[in-house]
Amino acid sequence: MSAPSPAELDRDLAAFFARGIDAPADEAAFDRLALRVFAWQYEALAPYRAYCQRRGALPQRLRTWSEIPAVPVQAFKDARLICDEDGRTPEPARTFRTSGTTTGGRRQGEHALSADALALYHASLLPTFRAFVLPELAPGRTTDLVPLVLGPSADDAPHSSLWHMVEVLGAELFAEEPRHYLAPGPPAGPDAAALDAEGLARACEAATEAGRGVCLFGADLALDRFLGVVERSGWSVRLPAGSRVMHTGGAKGLRRAIDPAALYARVERTLGVPAAHCVNEYGMTELTSQFYDATLRPGHRGAGLFAEAPPRLKYGPPWVRALVVDAQTLEPLPPGQPGLLRIVDLANRGSVVAILTEDFAIAEMIVAAGDGAPDAAAATRPRALPFRLLGRAQGSEPRGCSLDAEDAVVAGNGATS
Amino acid sequence: MSALHETSPSPTPAVGAPLPPALDAAGVTERWRALSDERAALDHRLAADLLPALVGAMRRLTAPNGPYRARLLDGLGRSSGWATGAIEEGLSRFARAYTENALRAAIVRAVGGLETLDRRGPRRAVAPHGTLLVLSSTIPWAGIESLTWALLARSTCLVRVSAGEPTTVPLFLEALAEEYPPLARTAAAVYWPSDDVATHRAAIAHPEAVIVYGDDPTVRTWRALAQERLRPPRVIEHGHRMSVAIIGRGSLAPGVTDPIADALVREAALYDRAGCLSPTVAYLEASGAIRPEDFAERCARAQARWAERWPVRRADDAQASLTHQQRGACEMAGGQVWASADPAWTVALDRRDPPPAPVPGRFLWLHQFTDFDDLRSRLTAWGDGLSTIGVSGWKARDAELTTIVSGTGATRVCPLHTMQDPSLDRFHDGRAELADLIAIRDWELA
Numbered sequence: 001m002s003a004p005s006p007a008e009l010d011r012d013l014a015a016f017f018a019r020g021i022d023a024p025a026d027e028a029a030f031d032r033l034a035l036r037v038f039a040w041q042y043e044a045l046a047p048y049r050a051y052c053q054r055r056g057a058l059p060q061r062l063r064t065w066s067e068i069p070a071v072p073v074q075a076f077k078d079a080r081l082i083c084d085e086d087g088r089t090p091e092p093a094r095t096f097r098t099s100g101t102t103t104g105g106r107r108q109g110e111h112a113l114s115a116d117a118l119a120l121y122h123a124s125l126l127p128t129f130r131a132f133v134l135p136e137l138a139p140g141r142t143t144d145l146v147p148l149v150l151g152p153s154a155d156d157a158p159h160s161s162l163w164h165m166v167e168v169l170g171a172e173l174f175a176e177e178p179r180h181y182l183a184p185g186p187p188a189g190p191d192a193a194a195l196d197a198e199g200l201a202r203a204c205e206a207a208t209e210a211g212r213g214v215c216l217f218g219a220d221l222a223l224d225r226f227l228g229v230v231e232r233s234g235w236s237v238r239l240p241a242g243s244r245v246m247h248t249g250g251a252k253g254l255r256r257a258i259d260p261a262a263l264y265a266r267v268e269r270t271l272g273v274p275a276a277h278c279v280n281e282y283g284m285t286e287l288t289s290q291f292y293d294a295t296l297r298p299g300h301r302g303a304g305l306f307a308e309a310p311p312r313l314k315y316g317p318p319w320v321r322a323l324v325v326d327a328q329t330l331e332p333l334p335p336g337q338p339g340l341l342r343i344v345d346l347a348n349r350g351s352v353v354a355i356l357t358e359d360f361a362i363a364e365m366i367v368a369a370g371d372g373a374p375d376a377a378a379a380t381r382p383r384a385l386p387f388r389l390l391g392r393a394q395g396s397e398p399r400g401c402s403l404d405a406e407d408a409v410v411a412g413n414g415a416t417s
Numbered sequence: 418m419s420a421l422h423e424t425s426p427s428p429t430p431a432v433g434a435p436l437p438p439a440l441d442a443a444g445v446t447e448r449w450r451a452l453s454d455e456r457a458a459l460d461h462r463l464a465a466d467l468l469p470a471l472v473g474a475m476r477r478l479t480a481p482n483g484p485y486r487a488r489l490l491d492g493l494g495r496s497s498g499w500a501t502g503a504i505e506e507g508l509s510r511f512a513r514a515y516t517e518n519a520l521r522a523a524i525v526r527a528v529g530g531l532e533t534l535d536r537r538g539p540r541r542a543v544a545p546h547g548t549l550l551v552l553s554s555t556i557p558w559a560g561i562e563s564l565t566w567a568l569l570a571r572s573t574c575l576v577r578v579s580a581g582e583p584t585t586v587p588l589f590l591e592a593l594a595e596e597y598p599p600l601a602r603t604a605a606a607v608y609w610p611s612d613d614v615a616t617h618r619a620a621i622a623h624p625e626a627v628i629v630y631g632d633d634p635t636v637r638t639w640r641a642l643a644q645e646r647l648r649p650p651r652v653i654e655h656g657h658r659m660s661v662a663i664i665g666r667g668s669l670a671p672g673v674t675d676p677i678a679d680a681l682v683r684e685a686a687l688y689d690r691a692g693c694l695s696p697t698v699a700y701l702e703a704s705g706a707i708r709p710e711d712f713a714e715r716c717a718r719a720q721a722r723w724a725e726r727w728p729v730r731r732a733d734d735a736q737a738s739l740t741h742q743q744r745g746a747c748e749m750a751g752g753q754v755w756a757s758a759d760p761a762w763t764v765a766l767d768r769r770d771p772p773p774a775p776v777p778g779r780f781l782w783l784h785q786f787t788d789f790d791d792l793r794s795r796l797t798a799w800g801d802g803l804s805t806i807g808v809s810g811w812k813a814r815d816a817e818l819t820t821i822v823s824g825t826g827a828t829r830v831c832p833l834h835t836m837q838d839p840s841l842d843r844f845h846d847g848r849a850e851l852a853d854l855i856a857i858r859d860w861e862l863a
Contacts (some may be wrong), residue, residue: 072745
């Protein structure tokens with residue numbers, strides 16, 4: 001298989017993305033694109049080529065996306081994984097860094113994106129977020145929901161993929177600029193960062209008085225901290241119908257673990273936002289696309305009033321595949337069995353398309369009414385399946401967006417630990 | 418207050434060894450009272466009388482075909498997941514070191530002589546009224562060492578065994594009861610759950626000394642509990658440390674390298690690298706005739722051999738994940754990896770600086786060093802976490818080695834093949850525990 005040019009790939013990826021979130025899973029088309037992206041990366045990224053060669057994974061030998069060698073997320077700490085374009089390493093337009101603590105002076109993980117790779121990031125982000133968090137929003141329109149952010153602005157946290165994401169979402173999908181209520185972390189000192197709980201509460205009240213719904217963004221720990229502060233003061237509000245919360249951040253490895261079910265109950269009690277309107281996002285610095293709960297997706301199982309209890313199923317866009325593999329052997333597992341999450345994200349065209357995470361998950365086979373029971377071959381064939389996230393492996397470094405929030409919250413006034 | 422973190426040696430033991438019945442706070446308080454009643458019986462016994470009893474108990478524990486040995490191997494095998502051969506090797510190494518002469522010599526080095534412990538000479542031991550030992554479940558013999566010093570000091574001992582290794586100390590005390598019942602009655606091996614903070618508090622309410630083994634959160638927990646007391650007990654902490662090997666050019670020469678690679682891997686394989694004395698990293702001198710890739714290959718062959726002889730205990734999923742992550746990250750950073758198909762064993766020749774973090778299990782990092790400054794900076798990077806440096810192929814360069822090691826936190830430098838065989842009176846923190854445990858009262862009367 002000859003390696004395509006990045007321009008050709010980007011054009012074909014854009015066309016694939018343009019089919020939309022609701023396009024039926026086209027395994028053949030996904031396979032073709034994934035293998036082309038892999039073939040290009042094999043040529044354009046020398047360390048990855050050597051890695052694949054040692055595994056005998058040459059582009060001409062692979063038959064399907066699940067055979068693409070996955071790069072462990074830890075590799076993003078020491079190798080700059082940005083593919084050459086036209087024979088040279090492109091200047092990164094953005095470099096996102098993991099929020100994990102450094103160990104023994106080691107670097108944080110880095111995901112450098114060229115201008116073209118950043119464009120793919122946006123092309124993946126916007127339709128996916130709209131489908132899972134703003135499904136009522138017509139294409140080309142912006143929402144009147146007030147974007148309130150329990151996190152810093154992208155200017156204040158230039159290496160955070162999460163806050164970059166919120167900035168882009170604010171500019172593209174919201175009629176109003178996002179407002180931020182948490183300074184960046186880790187701060188220089190105990191007074192350098194503070195959660196502006198009062199400001200956020202006032203903004204919620206103002207939106208309520210104006211009858212405008214709110215879209216609140218935040219990492220779990222910041223949300224927990226905000227709720228803790230306002231609960232102690234006895235404050236609460238009933239945000240207008242349609243308000244929603246997009247939260248993110250794992251619970252493993254943190255000083256405090258957040259129980260999502262309890263968090264939803266507190267959000268409902270304090271902000272008047274039902275659990276079904278709380279959408280958990282799963283993303284990582286090393287990936288370009290994101291996964292979400294489908295509780296707001298019309299017609300999805302677990303949507304609306306009967307929102308699933310956590311851990312909810314996570315869905316990604318059609319240009320992403322999640323595969324659960326045996327932690328011992330790294331061999332794919334059939335749905336229903338817990339293992340490590342391996343992700344193939346076509347939008348990662350600029351770095352590596354297949355990533356081995358440190359997160360444990362269970363893939364779930366969704367059988368539509370009338371399909372009958374899946375046969376054994378279907379059950380083991382890797383394909384587009386949602387998954388339930390079980391958490392990080394114990395002993396892994398704490399990382400994820402909650403850690404940024406944790407740094408800020410713990411060091412700020414009224415530390416929680 | 419956080420709960421204890423049990424550092425189980427076996428992530429997935431097939432069947433755990435039986436635990437002593439769990440005590441609650443009242444039960445622990447009652448145990449302390451009962452132990453206190455027994456103490457007077459030893460007041461006038463000489464240390465020289467106690468030594469044979471302790472050594473005799475160890476002999477019973479390890480006697481071939483004896484009942485204790487069989488129970489020990491069975492219990493440790495079930496709780497740790499270690500191969501029987503590896504447990505036997507560890508047991509025989511410890512038993513060889515645990516002799517009356519060695520104990521005497523250790524006492525002399527630590528406190529001047531047996532008469533100090535007997536409160537007869539010009540320097541008289543003031544032993545803690547009660548010593549609480551909180552054991553983790555990494556290396557089973559460490560608890561016996563601490564218990565030995567506390568008993569010789571005539572301190573009553575409450576030993577909290579961990580759920581991951583509840584076998585060794587109870588069996589030792591059983592054997593000691595056959596040798597000399599009054600001494601055995603001054604110690605008790607007990608258990609309570611790691612999240613039972615009320616019982617932690619009851620246990621630490623009475624003793625004047627606490628010896629804690631465990632990971633950093635466990636040590637922090639007990640340090641904080643000790644500080645809650647108006648007069649805090651002395652806390653002797655044995656937290657997490659790690660060891661490394663230096664392979665000099667003398668061992669990287671044709672004809673000598675295979676046994677060196679074998680010894681390196683054997684020291685790592687003995688407890689599946691669970692102990693603080695196992696080599697985590699080997700630093701290879703660049704001027705050696707054998708290329709690092711060749712040495713790594715020899716290590717890989719040794720890993721495969723030792724995995725056959727002492728089967729590797731199964732990694733839990735977290736360890737497996739970390740193993741795969743670090744293997745891949747090493748390769749992506751330009752390193753080379755030799756490994757089993759599963760996470761059982763790994764040899765990773767790595768070029769990153771600073772080096773990656775240790776990975777549990779038989780995961781051996783190899784790094785080449787170019788000169789002494791390079792080696793010193795690599796060793797210094799481990800900070801105070803460094804315990805033992807095992808050395809091979811360094812003949813006649815003692816002065817250079819002294820300089821290299823001087824700025825590091827290492828507490829022991831030894832031949833490669835004895836990394837797991839420390840002398841009885843040295844602990845992984847480089848201090849004689851007996852000296853830390855007692856105070857000295859100078860006796861200046863004629």
